Amino acid sequence: MKKLRLLLLPFSVLYGLVTAVRNVFYNKGIFSSVRFSVPVIAVGNLSTGGTGKTPQTEYLIRLLSPLYNVAVLSRGYGRKTNGYILADENADAHMLGDEPFQFYTKFKQHINVAVDANRVEGITNLLKLSPVPDVILLDDAYQHRKVKAGFYILLTAYGDIYADDFILPAGNLRESRAGAKRAGVIVVTKCPPNISAEEQDAIKKRLNPESGQKVFFSCIAYDDLVYSQSTTTTAAEIKSQPKVLVAGIAKPEPFYKHLHQEGDVVKTYPDHHDFTETEIKELIQLSETKPIVTTEKDYMRLNGRVPQDRLFYLPIMSRFVNGSDDFDKTILNYVERSTRNSRLH
Known part of the structure; x- marks a missing residue:
């Protein structure tokens, strides 16, 4: 090296x-x-x-x-759209990118979230909102x-x-x-x-x-709980059982270290990975016998594509x-x- x-x-x-x-x-x-x-x-x-x-x-x-009144503006890395988009109830990770969609999903009652590769135009458009940020x-x-x-x-x-x-x-x-x-x-x-x-x-x-x-x-x-679309369970409980750990982030090692136990299946993908249909089918097969636990960012791209009652995510916070x-x-x-x-x- x-x-x-x-x-x-x-x-x-x-x-x-x-x-x-x-x-x-x-x-x-x-x-x-x-x-x-x-x-x-x-x-x-x-x-x-x-x-x-x-x-x-x-x-x-x-x-x-x-x-x-806070607004967040991101480039929207990995999104399938172009130009300025203000997040609304129709937004998803393909429209915004996984990180802006995560911001919107968690804080939509309190903030505005927008994406635009041209930050000058993005801010200019945000300042047209009422109320102004x-x-x-x-x-x-x-x-x-x-x-x-x-x-x-x-x-x-x-x-x-x-x-x-x-x-x-x-x-x-x-x-x-x-x-x-x-x-x-x-x-x-x-x-x-x-x-x-x-x-x-x-x-x-x-x-x-x-x-x-x-x-x-x-x-x-790390949060003490892991979340799915319909339920929550403790991180300790899900750590103790066989599971599929899925991460498509830059440095997933701490996530694995926090949850991994012998017998787990570990699936690592590139940062901001756009999961293919073949990869989704493989994860669906794995979820028949084990729950899938992923990062919050990856959950934004996997939710709705694998069984929702078998897909969990672990939130993190900066302290x-x-x-x-x-x-x-x-x-x-x-x-x-x-x-x-x-x-x-």
Whole structure:
């Protein structure tokens, strides 16, 4: 693997040069960025996938929606549609993509969810809604420089932090580590719940944040229950029985580790996988003798295609290791300040 990386380094240098020039052009105003009057928070990463953007976005929804009219805008990766779509009762994963459909399914009573690869047009359309959103969350938009977000949340996964990585294709970074300077806060995700203060300090030193840039540590918290269309059962109970574990996410190992027991069938697919009819038939056959337990994101694509009473999903949440008060205060202060400023103008 190291030899292959060395062979790919020249291509990484070229790719890094292109992205660096692009960022300089945006920073200098040669390429234009649109800034909107409403608070816009962009959630994303420097690397490709697997940093926990979905639970972090859901955390922000839970934090902000009791206080503000929140809208979430995503590109809608993997959807079978184009252009701007505002989620409604006719929406599904093929229309929106699995992650936006998950946001809509869970929070449709409290927020608006839309998809558009052109984030400028997407925000422009959201601002035509009545009532107008008070705050817009941009999912997976750290590199989308055509919109100038008011606040950037940069995610990096524990054990795979961007400070130790290379630019594509030798590594997994979409742009150089210098891109971290745009972040208001950095969240190290998927940490062990008991990560020590000493290890946190060591990671902060490797990240070398800018002055005033806060670093937070979060872990994945699994629900105590697994859910199907019509019933629930405890995660402990379903863990104890033979089952089919299905995951089509970037890094499924923690999901497997949490539920796997000897005798389970494990089916792994690529991230955002669009299940074929052959694969669905195989899962239907397996579900005749074992329940299927999948991730919440995969459930959005499997629901309605395999027996609903045999299909369960395990929700996850993002939880801050040292408590969430400081993070919450940082986000709420930004939104309150930006909202107040927009009213003055």
